[in-house]
Amino acid sequence: MKNHAERLLKRLNNLKKGLRFKISMLNSVFFLAALTVILAIVSVMNYKTIIRKEEQAFRAYLTNSLISVDNKLKDMSRVSLMSTSGDRFQDILLNNQNRNIYEQIQDEEYLDEYYTSLVGIRDDISGIYIYDMESLIFYHDSMNPSLRRNLNAFSLMAGVKQKATNLQQANCYLAAEQLPGFMRYSQNYIENPFQGNCIWMLRDIYSFSPHKVVGSVALTIQAEKLREILEDSIGEEMFYILLTPTNKIVCCRDGNLIGMDLESISGDIAAALSTKGSMEAKWDGEICKIMSLQSEYSSLRLITGKPVRLLAKEATGFVWYSVGIGLGVAVIIIILTFRNVGRNLKPLKFLVKEMTDFDGDSGKIHYPEARSDEIRQLVKAFRGMVDMLDQLMETQYKDQMRINEIKLNEQKLSMLYLKSQVNPHFLYNTLDNIRIRAQINGDTEVCYMLMELVKFFRLNVKAGHQFVTLDHEFSLIDSYLKLMCYRYEQIGYHYNIDQTLLGVMVPNFILQPLVENSLVHGLRDKGYKGKLLIEAHRRANGGQIEISIMDDGRGFDQLDRDHICGLLDKYEDQSDLNRRTSIGIVNVQRRLKMFYGEECGLHYTENKDGGVTAHIIIKERYEIS
Structure with missing residues (x-):
């Protein structure tokens, strides 16, 4: 039965090719004969026209x-x-x-x-x-x-x-x-x-x-x-x-x-x-x-x-031009003939091709019905099967979209939760320092501290924006560090930033949690005495940017190193978030992986002279769709 069907399909395919070839060749012969006669007449008339034109010009x-x-x-x-x-x-x-x-x-x-x-x-x-x-x-x-x-x-x-x-x-x-x-x-x-x-x-x-x-x-x-x-x-x-x-x-x-x-x-x-x-x-x-x-x-x-x-050249030039146009028209007519015949035999073409070589991408193709009743039934049944598969794929695609949307909402909620976890003691201690400084020195520095505090919270409240410029992120951590330096005067920091990168778009609030970790876990045991170095530059790998936050604090012990590496490697698993500060780096890692892919993200390295460096690898983008 199978061999009989294959022979039938082969005979149908040969018949289709024969009809297309015969009709196309017949049209081409008639057209080329007519084209030859027309070109001969036009060439003679054109030469006489050129001579008359030249005589008028003379x-x-x-x-x-x-x-x-x-x-x-x-x-x-x-x-x-x-x-x-x-x-x-x-x-x-x-x-x-x-x-x-x-x-x-x-x-x-x-x-x-x-x-x-x-x-x-x-x-x-x-x-x-x-x-x-x-x-x-x-x-x-x-x-x-x-x-x-x-x-x-x-x-x-x-x-x-x-x-x-x-x-x-x-x-x-x-x-x-x-x-x-x-x-x-x-x-x-x-x-x-x-x-x-x-x-x-x-x-x-x-x-x-x-x-x-x-x-x-x-x-x-x-x-x-x-x-x-x-x-x-x-x-x-x-x-x-x-x-x-x-x-x-x-x-x-x-x-x-x-x-x-x-x-x-x-x-x-x-x-x-x-x-x-x-x-x-x-x-x-x-x-x-x-x-x-x-x-x-x-x-x-x-x-x-x-x-x-020169007169003959003008005339022959027109002839060659006409021949070129005629050949072009002949090619177009032959192509249109093949297409027209193919359009009439389109149901057979789809049956032969799709029934012998069907794959998942066929669900994207619209199958026309045949002109004859017998073939119409075959095409209709085959189209019903393809439509059913297409509906199944569409349902699967919608389910996957819903899952991705749920994950994205989870990331947004996690980011909002992190934003709400800004240590209230920081606000209280800062206000207390402003009060003490005002009592000791008068009101000279109070306005500056208030300005930095207001600036920090003004930049900090952009939680509703998923992406901001790199310049915005640096401004946020600059205000944060200035306020920290009022509290801990022996903290020093400086920047080494490629100014051409300030317009790059990055996820909101990815630098401040890392700077805070460097101060709290790196410099706290040293009595908040030390320095921070914040750098941003393009990597040798084209299209990537590296942002690093370096401190000269106590560094990692073995327990801290294992804990941080485990969090960054298993950022999807939240069961190990047994420290409050882990929420920040995990949230940063999760958003970097989601927006930039697995080749980007956050990792830590230890410095030779003490302290650690947080490295952020992102892609250089200026517009976010």
């Missing part, structure tokens, strides 16, 4: 950057126009060659003040140069160069003008050249290509009447200013190229390419500039998706691009 960057560059050039055009207006300027330009040195100095001071205020509010324009029909008559350059006296500035300027592009809207000429060759600049500016190259804007100056050319003005802006504009809103992975109408590079990320012809660097990009929209061309050894836009104002062309591999 257009926005090209438009905004060219507008910013044109605004700089328009501002230069306005400055060049403003700088040549006014009667005083016309007079200086027409008559400069005929003025004496003093007048030329005054003219130069006027122009310097005028252009300093005009250009000072604009940090873009690096230099301004004024020419008449023969030579340079004034310059203002923020880089503070000096003039080369051996070069003809006018002829060099004419050469720049020949290379310039005419700006029809502004009646100016635009040229991309290096810093003026007729000036001496610091080596730092020459070595930095973004500072050593600039855009020139030249404007002819006409007289009022008759209307003819009487001079020219030239303004320069460094490529560094253009780089700040062009790199303000571009990613690190993108590149840009600013070109003149003749495909000369004005500014790009690589400053060493400034001034070079684009076709000599990348013939693919130069050939593709006529194409509208985005295109692919080779730049810096990589195939890039590029787009360009030409300014209608200045005819400058701006090109920007991004390597195709």
Whole structure:
């Protein structure tokens, strides 16, 4: 019969596993096939979306950057126009060659003040140069160069003008050249290509009447200013190229390419500039998706691009991200499938497992009923048996709780009894000493004795609190010892206490009975002449504290030693409490064992020089639940 039941359980278990496996695998295959198709479609759509997004970003960057560059050039055009207006300027330009040195100095001071205020509010324009029909008559350059006296500035300027592009809207000429060759600049500016190259804007100056050319003005802006504009809103992975109408590079990320012809660097990009929209061309050894836009104002062309591999990386990154999510979802679906099938077969699982391996902990488990009538009866009967065992364990637990509660109440009553046993003779003798001291010495010390007595009883009445701080216990025995020293003046005491332990929580009233035993049994036979040492420190064993009370009294005889050891070892047995003072140490030992366990408690040792030491071992706790 037993073998038949085992075979039946085995067949049921195999059937359960087979159903779970088949359903889970079928769902997984369908899901993975659908996931593969979805990922393929999403990958293609994602790549096209990334390309459209990048093209939109290209257009926005090209438009905004060219507008910013044109605004700089328009501002230069306005400055060049403003700088040549006014009667005083016309007079200086027409008559400069005929003025004496003093007048030329005054003219130069006027122009310097005028252009300093005009250009000072604009940090873009690096230099301004004024020419008449023969030579340079004034310059203002923020880089503070000096003039080369051996070069003809006018002829060099004419050469720049020949290379310039005419700006029809502004009646100016635009040229991309290096810093003026007729000036001496610091080596730092020459070595930095973004500072050593600039855009020139030249404007002819006409007289009022008759209307003819009487001079020219030239303004320069460094490529560094253009780089700040062009790199303000571009990613690190993108590149840009600013070109003149003749495909000369004005500014790009690589400053060493400034001034070079684009076709000599990348013939693919130069050939593709006529194409509208985005295109692919080779730049810096990589195939890039590029787009360009030409300014209608200045005819400058701006090109920007991004390597195709980065675009593909973004697309594949999304694919791998999607694959990761898909696999995660697949795992979750498989797990949920197994759980769902297992939930449907849960009654069989509990029957197989719990009927073959039942233990006492099974009483904590709730057994669900099966869906079929036959199995429901088996589960119901098994659950009734488990509930009966659970009730028995619960009853046993409640009985044990009641026993522990009775023991705890017994400990509280014993502690209250000990508190009520404070020797009344101590109170009477203390009051008598206060009276005698007051008669002999006046009232000088009476107030101090009364204060200590009041303090002792105030601390002593906290019997309702099971736990107090270690600081409270030391304060209690300090008041007690001060009162005893008024009675017995040859008693001395001092402390050696780790101040960081004052906040530790300890059972109430565990030190005073031990101090009293040291005085009564240790120093009484010596006429209450001696010393007490009270110490508290952490033990090497982590988490434990040792409190010791040492006296130099008469010590133990063999009878006392056996009696004390017997009381501390058999603290639960009260039949041997034949001495009144035994109640105190037994009560202390009982409470220490109850609150801290068997590894803690009270024990005595004899000192080499006489006397005994009471040792209390407790655990370091700051909060008591």
